[in-house]
Amino acid sequence: MKMNLTFHPRFRLPLLAWILLALMGAAFVIAMVRYAVGIGAISDLSNAYPWGWWISFDLFTGVAISSGGFLMAGLVYILGVEKYRPLLRPSVLTAFLGYIMVAVALLVDLGQPQRIWYMMIYWNHTSVLLEIGICVMSYLLVLAIEFAPVVFEGLRWKKLAHFFHKFVMPFVILGVVLSTLHQSSLGSLLLIQPTKLHPLWWTAILPIIFFVSAVAIGLAMILVESSLSSRYFKRGLEIHLLEKVAKAIPIVLATYLLLKFGELAWAGDLGYLFTSGVMSVLFWAEILLGVVLPLIWFSFKRMRQSPKALLAGAILLLLGMILNRFNVSWFAVKHSDPLTYVPTFMSNVTYIPTLPEVFLSLGIFSAGILAFGLAAKYLPVFEDEHSQAHAPGGD
Amino acid sequence: MTEITHHAYLFDAVRCIACRACMVACSTENNIEMDKTRIWQSGVGVKGEFPILQRATMVYHCMHCNHPDCLSACPVGAYSKRPDGPVEYDPKKCIGCRYCMNACPFGVPHFDYDKGLIEGAFIDKCTFCPQRIDVGQEPACVATCPTDALEYGDRDELLKIAHARIAAHPERYLDHVYGEFENGGTSYLILSHVPFSELGLPDLPETPVNEVSEDVMALTIPFALSWGAVLSAVAAGVQIANRRSAAKAKVTEPIEAKPEEQTK
Amino acid sequence: MNDTLSRRDFLKLGAATAAAAAVGAMLPPKVAQAAYTAGLVNAAGDGYIPSMCEMCVWRCGVLAKIKDGRVVKLDGNPEHPHSRGNLCPRGQSGLMNTYDPDRVLTPLIRVGQRGEGKFRKASWEEALDLTASKMQAIKDTYGAEAMVFSSTHNLSQPQFENLLYGFGSPNYGTQRSLCFNAMITAFLLTYGIEEPSRNYKDVEFILMVGRNMMEAISTSETSELSHAIDRGAKLVYLDPRFTKTAAKAGEWIPIRPGTDSAFLLAMINVIVTNELGDCDFVKQYVVGCESLPAAMRSYTPAWAETITGVPAATIDRIAREFAAASHHAMVHPGWRTSNFVNSFQTERAIATLNAISGNVLTPGGCLSADVGAEGAGLGAPPQPPYPRLSALRLDGTPWKYPLVPLKLGVFQELRDAILTGEPYQAHGWFIARQNPILALPDRTKTLQAFEKMDFIATVDIILNDTAWFSDVVLPEASYLERFDPLLPVDGKAYIRQPVIEPQGEAKSALWIYKQLGERLGLGDYFQYEDEEDYLRQQLKPLSASLEEVKAQGYAEMPEEEKSDEITFNTPSGKIEIYSETLKNAGFSPWPTWEEPPAPAEGEFYLLTGKVAQHTQFGTQNNQLLHKYSDEPRLWMNARTAAGMGLADGDWVEITSPVGKAHTQLLATEAIRPDCVYLTPGYGHLSKGLTTAFGIGASDSALHVTYTDPISGGQALSQTFVKVSKA
Ligand SMILES: Nc1nc2c(c(=O)[nH]1)N[C@H]1C(S)=C(S)[C@@H](COP(=O)(O)OP(=O)(O)OC[C@H]3O[C@@H](n4cnc5c(=O)[nH]c(N)nc54)[C@H](O)[C@@H]3O)O[C@H]1N2
Ligand SMILES: Nc1nc2c(c(=O)[nH]1)N[C@H]1C(S)=C(S)[C@@H](COP(=O)(O)OP(=O)(O)OC[C@H]3O[C@@H](n4cnc5c(=O)[nH]c(N)nc54)[C@H](O)[C@@H]3O)O[C@H]1N2
Ligand code: SF4
Ligand code: SF4
Numbered sequence A: 001m002k003m004n005l006t007f008h009p010r011f012r013l014p015l016l017a018w019i020l021l022a023l024m025g026a027a028f029v030i031a032m033v034r035y036a037v038g039i040g041a042i043s044d045l046s047n048a049y050p051w052g053w054w055i056s057f058d059l060f061t062g063v064a065i066s067s068g069g070f071l072m073a074g075l076v077y078i079l080g081v082e083k084y085r086p087l088l089r090p091s092v093l094t095a096f097l098g099y100i101m102v103a104v105a106l107l108v109d110l111g112q113p114q115r116i117w118y119m120m121i122y123w124n125h126t127s128v129l130l131e132i133g134i135c136v137m138s139y140l141l142v143l144a145i146e147f148a149p150v151v152f153e154g155l156r157w158k159k160l161a162h163f164f165h166k167f168v169m170p171f172v173i174l175g176v177v178l179s180t181l182h183q184s185s186l187g188s189l190l191l192i193q194p195t196k197l198h199p200l201w202w203t204a205i206l207p208i209i210f211f212v213s214a215v216a217i218g219l220a221m222i223l224v225e226s227s228l229s230s231r232y233f234k235r236g237l238e239i240h241l242l243e244k245v246a247k248a249i250p251i252v253l254a255t256y257l258l259l260k261f262g263e264l265a266w267a268g269d270l271g272y273l274f275t276s277g278v279m280s281v282l283f284w285a286e287i288l289l290g291v292v293l294p295l296i297w298f299s300f301k302r303m304r305q306s307p308k309a310l311l312a313g314a315i316l317l318l319l320g321m322i323l324n325r326f327n328v329s330w331f332a333v334k335h336s337d338p339l340t341y342v343p344t345f346m347s348n349v350t351y352i353p354t355l356p357e358v359f360l361s362l363g364i365f366s367a368g369i370l371a372f373g374l375a376a377k378y379l380p381v382f383e384d385e386h387s388q389a390h391a392p393g394g395d
Numbered sequence B: 001m002t003e004i005t006h007h008a009y010l011f012d013a014v015r016c017i018a019c020r021a022c023m024v025a026c027s028t029e030n031n032i033e034m035d036k037t038r039i040w041q042s043g044v045g046v047k048g049e050f051p052i053l054q055r056a057t058m059v060y061h062c063m064h065c066n067h068p069d070c071l072s073a074c075p076v077g078a079y080s081k082r083p084d085g086p087v088e089y090d091p092k093k094c095i096g097c098r099y100c101m102n103a104c105p106f107g108v109p110h111f112d113y114d115k116g117l118i119e120g121a122f123i124d125k126c127t128f129c130p131q132r133i134d135v136g137q138e139p140a141c142v143a144t145c146p147t148d149a150l151e152y153g154d155r156d157e158l159l160k161i162a163h164a165r166i167a168a169h170p171e172r173y174l175d176h177v178y179g180e181f182e183n184g185g186t187s188y189l190i191l192s193h194v195p196f197s198e199l200g201l202p203d204l205p206e207t208p209v210n211e212v213s214e215d216v217m218a219l220t221i222p223f224a225l226s227w228g229a230v231l232s233a234v235a236a237g238v239q240i241a242n243r244r245s246a247a248k249a250k251v252t253e254p255i256e257a258k259p260e261e262q263t264k
Numbered sequence C: 001m002n003d004t005l006s007r008r009d010f011l012k013l014g015a016a017t018a019a020a021a022a023v024g025a026m027l028p029p030k031v032a033q034a035a036y037t038a039g040l041v042n043a044a045g046d047g048y049i050p051s052m053c054e055m056c057v058w059r060c061g062v063l064a065k066i067k068d069g070r071v072v073k074l075d076g077n078p079e080h081p082h083s084r085g086n087l088c089p090r091g092q093s094g095l096m097n098t099y100d101p102d103r104v105l106t107p108l109i110r111v112g113q114r115g116e117g118k119f120r121k122a123s124w125e126e127a128l129d130l131t132a133s134k135m136q137a138i139k140d141t142y143g144a145e146a147m148v149f150s151s152t153h154n155l156s157q158p159q160f161e162n163l164l165y166g167f168g169s170p171n172y173g174t175q176r177s178l179c180f181n182a183m184i185t186a187f188l189l190t191y192g193i194e195e196p197s198r199n200y201k202d203v204e205f206i207l208m209v210g211r212n213m214m215e216a217i218s219t220s221e222t223s224e225l226s227h228a229i230d231r232g233a234k235l236v237y238l239d240p241r242f243t244k245t246a247a248k249a250g251e252w253i254p255i256r257p258g259t260d261s262a263f264l265l266a267m268i269n270v271i272v273t274n275e276l277g278d279c280d281f282v283k284q285y286v287v288g289c290e291s292l293p294a295a296m297r298s299y300t301p302a303w304a305e306t307i308t309g310v311p312a313a314t315i316d317r318i319a320r321e322f323a324a325a326s327h328h329a330m331v332h333p334g335w336r337t338s339n340f341v342n343s344f345q346t347e348r349a350i351a352t353l354n355a356i357s358g359n360v361l362t363p364g365g366c367l368s369a370d371v372g373a374e375g376a377g378l379g380a381p382p383q384p385p386y387p388r389l390s391a392l393r394l395d396g397t398p399w400k401y402p403l404v405p406l407k408l409g410v411f412q413e414l415r416d417a418i419l420t421g422e423p424y425q426a427h428g429w430f431i432a433r434q435n436p437i438l439a440l441p442d443r444t445k446t447l448q449a450f451e452k453m454d455f456i457a458t459v460d461i462i463l464n465d466t467a468w469f470s471d472v473v474l475p476e477a478s479y480l481e482r483f484d485p486l487l488p489v490d491g492k493a494y495i496r497q498p499v500i501e502p503q504g505e506a507k508s509a510l511w512i513y514k515q516l517g518e519r520l521g522l523g524d525y526f527q528y529e530d531e532e533d534y535l536r537q538q539l540k541p542l543s544a545s546l547e548e549v550k551a552q553g554y555a556e557m558p559e560e561e562k563s564d565e566i567t568f569n570t571p572s573g574k575i576e577i578y579s580e581t582l583k584n585a586g587f588s589p590w591p592t593w594e595e596p597p598a599p600a601e602g603e604f605y606l607l608t609g610k611v612a613q614h615t616q617f618g619t620q621n622n623q624l625l626h627k628y629s630d631e632p633r634l635w636m637n638a639r640t641a642a643g644m645g646l647a648d649g650d651w652v653e654i655t656s657p658v659g660k661a662h663t664q665l666l667a668t669e670a671i672r673p674d675c676v677y678l679t680p681g682y683g684h685l686s687k688g689l690t691t692a693f694g695i696g697a698s699d700s701a702l703h704v705t706y707t708d709p710i711s712g713g714q715a716l717s718q719t720f721v722k723v724s725k726a
């Protein structure tokens, strides 16, 4: 345990941990209530709004911001860009935890969570959700395998670690394929709502658009993680690497812009850009925050080289893109018109997430952070620590 | 009634007096809980300004689409389409994801938000009363309708009747049978005197809304395979390239790297 | 699916019905055996049993689906002329009346104050003995006339009447004067028949005067009207509200309340002055046809326009359209014609219009004068004649209201007599299948009258407001649990039979009345062993056996031969547009215009009227109907409301000369600016109605008692109210 002893992060575990634990506790209670008396008891979900906060935040956002994992894996293993290796493990870890959080949230949102495995036995090949389900479940497995070496090293089971390293490659490839599929399929999920999703968002190329944005989000997440962890764990920031990551962002975002507006033009929907009231506003908010500004931002070398600027730019991008996920899966989805319905309980056509809904997500998120902290503390997540660990206080 | 090859309903908003006998009938026939319903009334209600007024309401339930979007969307195939029309739902398969509710452009499937794990939360929707139509009875809602605003029969027959009715009273009806083509055709056909949107019906293309999503899904497997192949090729290529330049620096070989470090 | 089904079992409601389920589960021989031998139900007791709906007085045929000893579904009986396979929402919901968790299933005797709702369960013995002894005591001390009896029309009415007339009281309150006195009296005086039957077969033009057929449903007639419209028949509909009938009408005329007779008189004027009528043809049948033009001269469309607010041109056109469709047209006689003190004149004008355009006279015409008297052609248990009734009727018929037929009476007038003790004091009230506290106008007055009573007994199935204020509540078996006397319709006698065993202790009215009768020494008026024996005696003249009738649902009746020469049961034997009888009684012999009062500035006409999902005041607690009902609100014209600074959904206070009510506002275009409307049957006082209590407001609390001196009909639209933000 020498390595771990010498490595002494002084992050404010106690206070933070207490808050996190409290949130987790709250989430647990909420979940139990839901399992006992139903989703209606803790959420504002209704027949008019079958999906809400959990889908937009935990599923759509959660999966998107976990995309760093497959990017780094692809970069390092497949393209063999070794210099990114230091960023690999943290990214894989965040992805791993991210997907676990998604899964947990879905187990609360599902009406019959105990039947989740039915997806494995009853296949309806026309269902986008089936694809997502299969991909996410399998990808979780892949991530486990990708992350396994770290765990075994932590436990110092070198043989096992070594073994997994040897056979990791096919899984990495599988992982990238699965990710490509479900990152894009989250977009496809909405293809079946052409009449419900606002034309500014609904397009046949939703899957492609989703994939490209997922790449941008993934890159941004890498920046955020690295800088945040470098702060908490008081370790050097791989600024030289991050700058290159940041350099890629404008290219991705440019592609995104082209696709997005190209499609709108092609579909003749440009008109909606300014004529759809709130929808237009939401659209521009997401485009400016998540695409235009970051594109400009990261085009400046100065920005790419300042840790603060990197973080700021990345957060900007993430905010915009998360808004995009919310728009597509919630704000821009039109449900039953407010006509007079009989019986009266039919006419509930508004949706405002309840506190329990939000706190459930927060609780799950807290668990994720806690897990990351612990992993970072007890497992060799930041490989470059080795070298640094030896420089000072080496006995 | 002629032999029925495709069970269907014809609803006539001009005839309907919104008495809701059909709804009560459905509730008893199908033993629906007091705070649930499979059939409801929608529409803008009274429109116009006193004294020039019109009523716009319809009786709403599952359209039993020819290309059901619920069925297309359900990951576990809980829905099935009978060759003779009715779209059925099997609670034994349902995982409660509620994707069908998002998929259905008519907002038909309803979910048990008030049920926990023990009771089990399921989807419910109009079943077309198989227990009745399969023994030659009309669906409960249709059977009781005092004005024949709801009728039941073979889809082609009902379409003939509908168009004949429009032809007989062009001043009374819009010259359109909703559901003949909407969403690829439905088994619930609707006649109206007011724009169908005022009855609460969505404006739908003649192609099923699930078309694009099904096309994309069809591409999944091929794409996955080819994408996987490409990646493998690239990976292999890179590996070889790295091996070649391996002599330069052993350090760049990840797998040997660590053990060495550890042994220091 | 079964597991989900059982989970969805909405019939599992409260202990009351859970227990009931247990009872029903083991079908005692009576019900099961008959149905089984008839092959209606299988050995398990599951199947369909024919019977008759009693959710309203139309009485459609039902096929009750039985499963595990419970009614699980009601279908319209295709063989029954009133249902033809259809049932209205109330009929469909019938089983929830039977399985209402609030059902009264044992006799109740009051222990607390009246209206407190404190009762104790009692045995039938005790409850019947108590009721009989109280009635007897009243009879002994004050005379039989001190007992008031009231009941709303139902199949066991003959036995109810045996009870009261046998007992010796003239005081008989029925719903009629609140409902159709104006129509019945007018048609009796004009045609000599109570209510002409309508025939929509080849009608081309229908004028309806506030007969909201699409909401105040009579299943078969509602569907006949609807099909006539589909065929292309034109419906012209007069109503201050845009009802669902108005929505189906070719022409809706939002006439000013109370002015229908002006509209109709002007139509007559147009027809006779332009000789559009069939006067020569009808001369031989119609008294006064010649001098009609003179009598109607002043009632020009221009004149009517100033009163009704309907353009003269419109009235003229409609009159001509109606005349043109002669023999294929009808002015519907209406049903609840208790709107204004001049509603009688409205009905007279309707009778006249139908006469002069020959609609009643042509065989198979749209209105036919031949209506078989109830029970005709059927046997009945023997019974002695009633004792002579010497005492005056407290409701003023006929001594105050000479032209009001005795069987109709003037229910609403009873209370003043009770409160004043004039001409004598009443001390007891026996009520069956009726809810006077909500049905009568001026609820406060009704409650005061109740106060005056030494004893009140009510026969009902739930704790309606009247039962709530009674001393003894006798639980009747619901219509799905009991036999009632056979009902002849179109040459067939239809049966109501138990399709499940009565829940709890509930018993049929036939049984209850017999038990009371015997205790009151009136056994001779109830000479039947039990319900089945009663029906057997009814069937005697017919060939059918009771078992056949149970299986088939009806018994064929012999064709009574019809003479094709048309006679009218009036003094002259003709249609009396000009009526000596009216003249002699000091009223206008002609249909005439009587100016009704109108609301003052800032006041509104308070309109009432049925909704399709409820019957009067008795079904609001039916959970199935409640589920599909609109919440009752005060309708007010949207612009009027805006003008008064009232918004949709606002809580408002409604003030009438006799009461106040609070409810939410419905701002709608569907009503005249000078009217407001409340759905009747809400604002219950009884906490024994767990579903209905606390919902809406009662218009009965607002209605002022106004009685038409000719027909004795109550004027329910003649109450004017103020509305302000609550
Ligand atoms: N669903 C249902 N159906 C029923 C019943 C029920 O309770 N519920 N009850 C049955 C019984 S007992 C009866 S009597 C019939 C009654 O059936 P209807 O005769 O139709 O009587 P209502 O529905 O009470 O009132 C009909 C209309 O009269 C209008 N009105 C009020 N004042 C005036 C006026 O001065 N002039 C005109 N032209 N219209 C006016 C009201 O706005 C209302 O819409 O319905 C029978 N059918
Ligand atoms: N404000 C206002 N007043 C009105 C009217 C209106 O429209 N508005 N309408 C008028 C008209 S048209 C009429 S006909 C009268 C009706 O006046 P009512 O006949 O007094 O009113 P209902 O509600 O029909 O009363 C029926 C009662 O019988 C009970 N009941 C139901 N089924 C059974 C059964 O099987 N057995 C027994 N024993 N009881 C049973 C019900 O619980 C209810 O209490 O009201 C008149 N009064
Ligand atoms: S029963 Fe017929 S008329 Fe009544 S609401 Fe249903 S469809 Fe309309
Ligand atoms: S209406 Fe909705 S639920 Fe019914 S079949 Fe069509 S898609 Fe499925």
Ligand code: SF4
Binding pocket: B073, B074, B075, B076, B077, B078, B079, B093, B094, B095, B096, B097, B098, B099, B100, B101, B123
């Ligand atoms: S909720 Fe049930 S039926 Fe609907 S899509 Fe999900 S699994 Fe299928």
Ligand code: SF4
Binding pocket: B025, B026, B027, B029, B030, B038, B039, B061, B125, B126, B127, B128, B129, B139, B140, B141, B142
């Ligand atoms: S068909 Fe059957 S299930 Fe569907 S609405 Fe009608 S009654 Fe209800």
Ligand code: SF4
Binding pocket: C053, C054, C055, C056, C057, C058, C059, C060, C082, C086, C087, C088, C089, C090, C091, C092, C217, C218, C219
């Ligand atoms: S009209 Fe409706 S409530 Fe009245 S008897 Fe017929 S079905 Fe029953």
Ligand SMILES: [Mo]
Binding pocket: C175, C178, C179, C180, C335, C336
């Ligand atoms: Mo009535």
